[in-house]
Amino acid sequence: MSYTPHGSHLIAGEKVKSEEIFSSAPVSGPAHDFSKGTPDLVAKACEAAEEAFWSYGYSSREERAAFLECIADEIEARAAEITETGNLETGLPTGRLEGERGRTTGQLRMFANHIRNGEYLDRRLTEALPDRQPAPRPDLRLMQRPIGPVAVFGASNFPLAFSVAGGDTAAALAAGCPVVVKGHSAHPGTGEIVGDAIVAAVKKCGIHPGVFSLVQGGGRDVGTTLVQHPLIKAVGFTGSFWGGKALYDLCVARPEPIPFFGELGSVNPMFVLPEAVKAKGEELGKGWAGSLSIGAGQFCTNPGLAIILKEQAEAFGQATVAGLKEVGEQVMLTSSMADTYRKGVAAVASETSVRELLTSMCDMRNATPNLFMVSGADWLSNQTLKEEVFGPMGIIVTAKDEEEMLTIAKSFEGQLTATMLMDDADKPLASKLLPILERKAGRILANAFPTGVEVCDSMVHGGPFPASTNFGATSVGTMSIRRFLRPVCYQDIPLDVLPQDAKDM
Template identity: 65%
Template sequence: MSFTPHGKHLIAGNWTASDKTFTSMPAHGTAHSFSAGTANHVHAACEAAEEAFWSYGYSPREARATFLNAIADEIDARAEAITQIGTEETGLPEARLQGERGRTVGQLRLFATHIQKGAYLDRRHDEALPDRTPLPRPDLKMVQRPIGPVAVFGASNFPLAFSTAGGDTASALAAGCPVVVKGHPAHPSTGEIIAEAIHAAIQKEGVHPGVFSFLQSNGTDVGTALVQHPRIKAVGFTGSLRGGRALYDLCAARPEPIPFFGELGSVNPVFILPNALSNRAEAIAKGWAGSLTMGAGQFCTNPGILVMIDDPAIDGFISAAKDALTEVQPQTMLTEGIAEAFRAGQSDVAEAPVKEVIASPCEGRAAAPFVYDTDGDTFLANPSLHHEVFGPLGLIVRASDEDQMADIARALEGQLTCTLHLDEADVALGTCMMPILERKAGRILANGFPTGVEVADAMVHGGPYPASTNFGATSVGTLAIRRFLRPVCYQDIPDALLPGDLTGG
């Protein structure tokens, strides 16, 4: 099954073109022309989403679950074409696109099951106490309700799982919120074919067409108009710290401020404790090298900083890491802009007081690994070394002792993940490190590597700023639905007026 994009926006069930266009920049294959959205397109999509909310936001959970499963079915029906166009646009290998498609449909089906169970509603009931003195208590019922239309920004590094029908869209639709997606210009064809799948599911299930709209643009105007539109009640975003912070500020500056759920950046530090280093240096080095270079280092959980207490065993670790990294061939990065930013970030690190461990030629959209080595004093004195370089770049930091390892952890900004490698004899030091790491990250790992985010009930993919803009939320896992709900209390309301989620089980 082949796919040729038509380059139009989907707004409330209609494919709409615009006079202004932009051209895609695929890693290989044919470039295509796409309509660039305008403020009028944003307004039409948001007004349609508001109209759809009056039916979709009050629809039964079973109907929404059926709709989510229908979207998954339509995506699976386009599997071959999605893989073809996705590999052309992004340069990602077929296996990666196939796996990401599986994760995307899996998320949709997971949320379908989750809302059918109903536990996410957090239903509470305090029965009336008419005879209580000195004052009676009214009957109080509480349930989580959808907040209204949601804006979602597609991510550059996950053309499926964090984009058009990714986790933000799936969780918002599960909650009962219509979605307006601003597609990422790095993969507009992939975004379009997924939008077609959602459109087909809308038609199949008879859902209000305003429940989903898809807008394309290679500039900032559409995104700005979207977060500022008064119908939008929350924003989901995965991307750069600079872009996300700009949108966050726009959300806060609105006459009606709205929550901005942004995942912005993380270096995902790995702390290797002394006995683990002494006993397993080679195995840990190989695992770290694989995690560092996975997907050309373009994962938000890429382990960019490695901290160890200075010891001769580090030399063995570095030797094993170099052996593993020299076998990694240059990989195609997602866009020319990302490749340019990687080279610039690598250059900035190289100019700091660091020692080069491994360097690689990087030309065009190709990236190969870089690793640098420094001491704890230098790291603490140079905050610029604490920032994410989006790509396969690692920094080894040699702490002078246990106290400095803890100081390094304290000096780091908020993270998506922190990892400890420890053996039984390291438990005492690990116990001292845990309270620090809990304050720094949304997910803490032991004896593993952070790439490979599990989509599950207990997953937290978020953390203190700048890892995300809301440390109480996650963008992966079923808890993600809570971003698009708000509690409503019903006092002495007759059952006939209550939402079905409070009366129907």
């Protein structure tokens, strides 16, 4: 291995060791030791972030844009090390890691362009009317301002795009908020390289070093300390429902409650409409198999559920089975994730109402596909079948008629995505489904599989609870910057005292 980790935390630009260590658990290659996070290190990082805010939070949009672009350049300069280390730690193939690195640097540059044009400031001017009767109207100027230091939790399933320099970090830095990242222990070496890239950009751009810190590993006390630290003003999180819900509850219970922007998972239902099945049912089944199993099913937008009319389910199921049989064993990101997947499959298989269409055995850190079928009535009455199983497992839910399909749609909790696979002749049914799905999901698709998430202005990656903890937010796309801003109104403030962006109205 050409890159040897230094194993340190990065606290306000400095490499810091701690007494306790933890070892990485790579898919291949040697394990490495990393310093383990502590509450004391979190406190130092938060204090440095607050100090940095007094300069970074009032920097120009151009200064922040140049900083984001410099981070992207520094990440690309370490491309080979990132790919090699990421492959050893996670088992993700070279192509996936290179694509994810491109997404990571791309969204940094996207935010640079976004803040340069200034639209995100949502500036509003109400001009003074000094002669208005019976009372004069003051000069009122509104714009968005950064909220302060932000905590970010790295995700297990995206070692780059949702981790140290991922979307949450990019959006917060673009807004003017310093960031304290809790790195994920599944890929500490990859996170370290990206953290080093950010520190290098901080130095090149002459920014206060407290603008970024990375605390590696650590137990629940580290996460608890981070979200409860009084200097932290918001949290970005991608991970499990129970982990996220626990952190969310801590944020709400603080003396000063703060927003917790958690993306907690989803089963991402697909409604396979009858005319589409008649026209291309086999093609749709095989397409679902590919989407269900890509990346060992370790995507938060993995479509784990297909709802279809009962009389069309058998042929669709067999087409899906044929596609899944072409998928071999795949390495999962962590051993615990693989174990959780196996337990989830076993829980579904143990339900007497469920029929097995494809079952398979896997061990160690590997995963293989599984497919089940259940009636709509049994699915509606069984909470176990509604839970997300993170991995390449799918359930076909058979509806006795279109009315039951609509009933199933209404029963869903919040989702990241909902899909309609449809033909032109399905539009009457799709028109009935769409208003329901609008209330259930942040992104609604027609004739596509939801696994891919385009990084652009118009993307929403979020949804009603429990898909995410804030239905008005997204963690992908330029609108995600809104999470780390708040509106400020300036009344009759002299122009030469106002921030520059408030003057230029």
